[in-house]
Amino acid sequence: MDAMARPGVSSHMRLSGPRLRSLNHKSSMSCPQTSSFTSARCQLSEGLQDIDKSSLVVSSDPTNTRTSNLGGSYIHGPIHNRNPVGQTFCSVGVCVHDGSVIESHSHAKEERVGVLLLNLGGPETLHDVQPFLFNLFADPDIIRLPRPFQFLQRPLAQLISVLRAPKSKEGYAAIGGGSPLRKITDEQAHALKMALEAKKMAANVYVGMRYWYPFTEEAVQQIKKDRITRLVVLPLYPQFSISTTGSSIRVLQSIFREDSYLSRLPVSIIESWYQREGYVKSMADLIEKELQSFSKPEEVMVFFSAHGVPVSYVEDAGDPYRDQMEECICLIMEELKARGIDNDHTLAYQSRVGPVKWLQPYTDEVLVELGQKGVKSLLAVPVSFVSEHIETLEEIDMEYKHLALESGIENWGRVPALGCTSSFITDLADAVIESLPLAAAMSTPRKTSEEVDPDPVSYAIKMFFGSMLAFVLLFSPKMILAFRNHLF
Known part of the structure; x- marks a missing residue:
């Protein structure tokens, strides 16, 4: 994306616990004591309390559920694969599946279930x-x-x-x-639908983009037209930021507030899922595979590059993005360590724009520093992206690769985005199924004095x-x- 910034976030979004200030060493780091997946410990040197996998909501909130000012339930947790049943088509630019609701899940009986995938969007030409x-x-x-x-x-x-x-x-x-984001997101929507059907859950899956076609507004209109009776909102951003998931939710809030049918529609919003076991293991699988392409895998620096946000969003607006990103890296590295992979690693932030201060360290500056320190082999991991787009295909694969090689790094590799990886899509489907019973009608708040x-x-x-x-x-x-x- 060409720029990023995030809105204010309500206080219940703030995460507590220590932050990772440096990830440039092997086994001494500690992780924020927020959510985790089953049996995962968030510290390499000291264990964290195990989290029961049966819990539907993984959250630092003791009630495990959250009610937003939108009125629906917010879920910290869940994501799955595909099954060849039915046919996908596009109506007004929105991916919809023409299939009947089946009655195997008691909470979905006689209902029309919808899943709304939210993404950024990108110019197609x-x-x-x-x-x-x-x-x-x-x-x-x-x-x-x-x-x-x-x-x-x-x-x-x-x-x-x-x-x-x-x-x-x-x-x-x-x-x-042009951006391949729409094509990939449509493929992910189809894969998710097939995965849900494999689990005996029939659902229409919709795609709503924030800044380009098919816009979120179009997807919502199709949801209304299809008379969906229960909806799961699944942003395709692993970590929550008020500029990505938060912005998309704000749009939904505005639309639902003005529509009597939508305001009564039971909705669950999965606001982040970086701590899901399926996501973490899928990322570890890709990293493990790419490491084997190096002649000396154990000497490779694992370089996590995440999209940045302005520091003011985190420090002033309470955006939990940095905390969640650091915990995410911790979980992935813990999973790799369990597999006997104990490479050095670091985290940096890319795509900063304008004169304001963004989250540090910056990807371009760290690449130069690593070259100066004698790092010869580096594996770039686009940790905040689940689809290939301009930040991975041009910024990482071209600009950063050139900079790294120019700075003295001799062996370069890059982990692909998750895309339609089977284990990843399968876990997304699990997330949808787990969150569905928590769907609640959205409220229609009155205008505030500011509005x-x-x-x-x-x-x-x-x-x-x-x-x-x-x-x-x-x-x-x-x-x-x-x-x-x-x-x-």
Whole structure:
């Protein structure tokens, strides 16, 4: 993605426990004492309490369930595979399966179950790049403006999208002229449907993208049209961030609030699943396999590269992303150690944009440092991505690989994204089945004082000065040049 940023997160999202400050050594690290999967211990040097696999919800919350301001149940936990039954088709850009609900699960009897997969989306052609970027930067969860200046969101998004489009087009051109994210997500939706049917659970699986087609709004309309009676929302982001899962949930909140049918629909939201046994073992499988491609696997540095977020989102807005990412790395390395793989490893953050401070250490800087320290073999692991897209295919495979080799690293490898890996999809299906009984109708909260119609005078003043500022921005020499290059 070309940029990231995250909204405020409610206090129940805050995670406690020590953070990993350094992952550049073998067996001395300790992990945040949050959730884990069955029999996994989150510390390499001291064990953590085992977590019962039978628990439907894995969470630091003692009640194991959460109620969001959206009204549905939030689940920390679950994810599975496929079974060849039925036929998948696309209606208004949304993947839907034409199949009848079967009656093997008591909680699903006489019901039409839906699963909504949420993802970022990506431009499918070079022509789509600039409008995609506009949608991205117009999201207040990506660029967080102070309240008095929020009316400048769209003019600023237009400015940034036009300025960034040329460079972004180069990146997408390098990977074939567009993002493969929609195709891969559709394949994952089909695989998940087949996995659910293999477990005797019939369900329609929908795909909703945040910034490009098929938009979340389209998926929700299809869910309503299909008269779904129980819905599981599954964001395809292993770790929760207020800029990814949080942003998508905010959209759902807005849609459900305005619709009487949707507001009564029982919904479960699986807000993160990085601690799922299936996910952790699937990641360990891929890492173990790729290590064998090196002549001396035991000497390879395992380099986890995660998408970054601005530090202010974590420290000021309470985003749990960093804590969850560090725990995720701990769980994967613990699984590898159980298999006799005890390689050095580290975690860094990629894809920072703009002048603000992002989570550190930065991927590009760490690659240079590792080369200077004499690391010769490195295996890159895109830990926050479950689908190949521009961050893996262009940023890691091209930019970072070139930088690593230029810095003295001689042997480079990269773990592929999970995609439709059988064990991964199978665990996703388990997550859906486990969370389904916890579905609860969403509430329709009244408008808050922040959402009521503004005072007409103050609104007019803000619009006047905002328009003047937007005029200056849009007609600055740099912007005019950018538009000229864009149009001609």
